[in-house]
Amino acid sequence: MTYCLAIAIEDGLVFCSDSRTNAGPDRVSTYSKMHRFSVAYDRSLVLLSAGNLATSQAVVAQIQRDLEEDASFNILKARYVADVADYIGEISVREQAKYQASSAPGAGPGFNANATFILGGQIKGHPQALYLVYPEGNHITASELYPYLQIGEAKYGKPILDRIVRPDTPYETAMRCALVSMDSTIRSNATVGPPLECLFYRNDSLKPHARYFTLEERHPYLAKLRQSWDDNIREAFTKLPPLNEVFADAE
Known part of the structure; x- marks a missing residue:
């Protein structure tokens, strides 16, 4: 399992992803799920992936191959x-069918080659855009009311996004919110974990992604963020209205 999210705000686009692919008792494996494609002053795109690792790796490999071979259509x-989202959806459907066909005889009924993607960025002459590409190849965009998209283990990190993120949220706030959303998921699900990757694309900049960083498990900032969030949640909880009034009405 994995968890990736992207937030669309007026300042630009925020992306955050974990890197865990396996969390068994004997081994923890990691693999980057954030893929960046950019040409300065022309286009800047970020792709997040969740689901079957073989499928998502095959999709990224095909994107790179089409670029190297100057295919009739590629992301450049x-x-x-939206055209890139369609293209990624087509590759994904093709790769899923290939893996399902080749693995069907011995894979058993539980085999699942599905992969889901978040694609965001901007192409010169057009506004920034954010899409969630489903395993079936179709895609949706984020709404104004809830200007974010999630893939993977989404439920634990959703409440903070619903409460904090709005289109006019400053990018630094949105990035902290993404990290709290990620850490809340890590706290509740061992299959999601560091290193965490976080990136901000500034709207209309069309530059390579300068505001990018990774946080390892023992990074001081991640430890400080966790402690501060825990402390403040506990303090807020102690300030909730007491139940005295409810008890009084029931008597």
């Missing part, structure tokens, strides 16, 4: 971010 020839 797309006019709109």
Whole structure:
């Protein structure tokens, strides 16, 4: 399992992803789920992946291959971010079918080659855009009311996003919110874990992604964020209205 999210705000786009692919008792494996493609002053795109690792790796490999071979369509020839979302969806469906067909005889009924992606960024001459690409190949975009998208183990990190994120949220606040959302998921699900990758693309900059960082498990900032969030949640809880009034009404 994994967890990735992206937030669309007026300042730009925030992306955050974990890197855990396996969390068994004998081994913990990690793999980056954030993939970056950019040409300065022309286009800047970020792809997050969740689901079957073989499928997501095959999709990224095909994107790279189409770029190297200057295929009739590749992400450098797309006019709109939506066109890239369609292209990724087509590759994903094709790769899923390939793995399901080749593995069906011995894989058993539990085999699942599905992969889900978040694609965000901007192409020169057009506004920034953010899409969630489903395993079936179709895609949706984020809404104004809830300007974020999640893939993977989404439920634990959703409440903080619903309460804090709005289109006019400053990017630094949105990035901290993404990290709290990620850490809340890590706290409740051992299959999600560091290193965490976080990136901010500034709207209309069309530059390579300068505001990017990774946080390892023992990074001082991550430890400070966790402690501060825990302390403040506990303090807020102690300030909740007492139940005296409820008890009084029941008597």
